[in-house]
Amino acid sequence: MNWRRIWAMNLRQLFVLRRSFARVTDLFYWPLLDLFFFGFLSVYLGRREGAPMIAGLLLSALILWDIFFRVQQGISVSFLMELWTRNFVNLFVTPVTVTEFLVAMMVWGVVKILITATLLTTLALLLYGFNLFTLGLSLVPFVIGLIIFGWAVGTVITAIILRYGQAAETLAWSLAFLFQPFGAVFFPLSVYPQWLIGVLLLMPLPHIFEGMRAVLAGQPLPLHHLGWAFLLDAIYLLVAWAFFGYMFTLARQRGLLLKAQE
């Protein structure tokens, strides 16, 4: 693994970010709209129900959800950018390896959420008096768990785009939202029918968000949820890498690396 090449691919993203309105919008505009919407909603619900915890629950869920979504998007959109700018071939005739390419995209996903999450956390504190750090040290494993799942989903989306071309690019913005209603993000697992809960627990998200709610309710960090989340994360990430490797090999065999950017 050559870290200079990984740095180069991230440097390219930073250069684009410096002057691309669309990329800046991705980073700030939508997350801020979400924050305002959920912030005011939680203020309203908190007053009405007399449940001050509602703000914490909604805003924590929003910020953590955004971590997962931005990491996934960081990977898929940085890959799409190489296709849109017809740079993909240039990139893969350098000594860059597939692993370095994947790692670079994963690092970029983390850079993106560092920027967005810092902004959201600060504004949530300033505007709604909610401090995400009330989650304490348990915030760290939650965030890591979400980042890993974001990497896995982003890698799978990238592999599909590699195989099916830009016709599949809508997945970069849409697939993650499949996990929102079924990931127990904004409401507890107990809301779902019993038969569905077993299925949903095969994803890391319900474990992480159940853990988050438990900590916000003043309960100890539910280690079993955390353990499951990390185990599932590891499985999904390994499967995602293997899937990408398979699709890349297939793309090489069928000449799709040349066609992907057309």
Place this chain on the structure above:
Amino acid sequence: MGFLGPNGAGKTTTIAMLLGLIAPTGGTIRILGQEMPRRREAILARVNFSSPYVALPHDLTVRENLVVFSHLYNVAEHRRKIRDLGELFGVSHLLDRRTGRLSSGEIARVNLVKAFLNDPQILFLDEPTAALDPEAADAVRTLLMRQRDERGLTIFYTSHNMREVERLSTRIIFLHHGRIIADGPAEQIVREYGKADLEEFFVALARSEREVSQ
């Protein structure tokens, strides 16, 4: 080395195979004594590629693009290298311009700067003058010939401009439907097939194919 053939002959596919972008269905590829794709990383560090059909990111400045590619090729003292190559290819004044705002001729020269960043031993050029007017194309050819002679560089060159290929190549491989039908210096190919020049050979080949298909 000139690599010729009608559209669909397999020139770009062959270059893509040599660069590890497409897996060959049979046979092995050895470049600089090493097997592709098993030693892909080592091989690609010593070769480079340029094509008007493969763009450098248009939203970056020329300098930003070259800095990124310098890191990708692990170029030592990349700032000096970019400055020197910028002067050599006459693009110093373009370094801080957005790549997407350059003319075709300027892009071709910037692509060549990128292609020389890692001091390649083999340079793959896919129709490097395709989008250029005759004067700009001539300037690029002159630059390439000088680099070929000064650096002892092997240039693997595809083009539809037969005169250009004759001028640049000491050996020509003629492809037709994915098969080599002629291989040697231009004069030898022309003599063997009883034609006046490469262009006549090319036209005769294309016509015979049309007649067969009709």
